Ligand code: BES
């Protein structure tokens with residue numbers, strides 16, 4: 001487990017080396033092996049004359065127009081000293097936005113990996129001709145390329161392809177210096193995303209709660225973050241009744257990891273809480289086989305929170321950030337919690353367990369109450385693969401945001417737009433609270449109606465957030481994908497890390 005992905009850094013003769021570089025060369029003078037050039041269908045977007053001319057030559061070939069998805073490789077050009085030039089169409093000028101550039105970056109890398117190349121030089125479009133800011137152009141290209149350069153193949157004996165060792169970006173000399181900070185920041189954030197992806201894609205037999213906790217702890221300590229572990233014994237002593245009820249059926253020990261990033265002079269505290277169910281079988285309310293398929297991903301919220309804190313240790317924001325990560329495995333067995341059982345949560349309320357498959361909210365409420373009591377955060381956000389109902393509502397590309405604080409919800413949605421980790425604000429209607437009434441306990445963990453399941457789950461959490469400025473993000477849809485995209489392979493997406501890193505600047 002500890003050999004897990006070591007950042008996107010390749011170890012060459014023991015030395016760590018960065019993968020992304022900004023580079024300024026004259027491609028008509030300096031020899032390059034592979035040049036990758038984005039081509040716009042209806043406009044020239046390049047500053048370097050020789051590149052613009054090469055694009056013109058490429059467009060003379062009938063099958064290449066620069067339309068989205070078009071590809072052409074040319075060898076041994078007269079003017080440009082590149083062994084090969086890969087032209088990738090990005091479509092119409094009007095459609096060029098950061099997501100189009102991220103996708104181009106991902107395609108550039110994936111295509112090169114398939115061609116068994118080990119390094120490439122990507123031509124960055126011109127600020128003047130695209131009428132886009134260099135920050136936006138670069139950030140998007142770097143993200144797409146870095147995230148696309150990730151293969152989850154550690155369970156395969158035969159590794160067909162290798163990641164690129166080096167990805168250079170061709171820019172003007174002044175850009176190399178001025179955007180070094182942006183490059184380092186983007187790398188730190190995307191390393192977090194890749195770490196989260198690896199954790200999520202890892203099969204549940206290799207991330208039993210103890211192992212997952214150990215892995216999180218090791219990675220966080222490496223960044224000099226303060227990590228404390230509440231093991232099962234301590235959770236029992238401190239009466240985390242709801243959390244422990246979920247782990248009761250598992251052979252593994254439940255736990256809660258708290259990661260603290262606390263820079264000197266911090267004035268604000270933000271708490272992030274991530275659902276860490278290493279496998280969700282449903283428990284005694286066992287899921288049907290087909291629904292259990294991807295339940296190794298039920299710790300995606302935990303992965304996002306842990307990886308965000310690890311990224312923050314490098315980004316060094318001014319506020320204090322607490323990451324609270326409850327980790328359990330939801331299994332059926334003779335010791336498992338039964339439907340109808342009543343447990344006492346950390347804050348003292350009793351909860352009737354109507355369905356053991358509604359386990360995420362149980363571990364979250366104890367983590368939320370504990371975090372509020374211990375750290376009194378100014379803002380508290382939980383992130384969880386909480387409900388299938390949220391996927392029904394928003395599909396698998398968009399997360400649901402629920403909050404009693406409209407401004408906070410809107411800030412999250414805005415960060416989602418910027419990072420393309422898209423979020424949609426959902427209603428949190430008090431009317432529906434009545435569906436959570438229990439005849440015997442203070443509250444029930446499932447709704448009495450089948451409708452609006454993502455909302456009633458959020459309302460259940462809200463009962464434990466007190467007066468805190470709180471938001472809940474349901475990532476059941478976008479945390480895991482079956483089919484690869486331009487810059488994400490099949491499996492965990494790392495959803496949440498880029499979102500949080502952007503959001504924290506706004507809070
Ligand atoms: N982990 C699931 C939610 C989920 C479903 C995540 C599909 C990713 C993909 C959660 O613990 C769950 O089982 N929720 C139940 C709640 C129900 C019992 C009230 C659900 O959504 O069906």
Ligand code: ZN
Nearest residue numbers: 280357358359
């Ligand atoms: Zn469940």
Ligand code: ZN
Nearest residue numbers: 277280298360
């Ligand atoms: Zn679950």
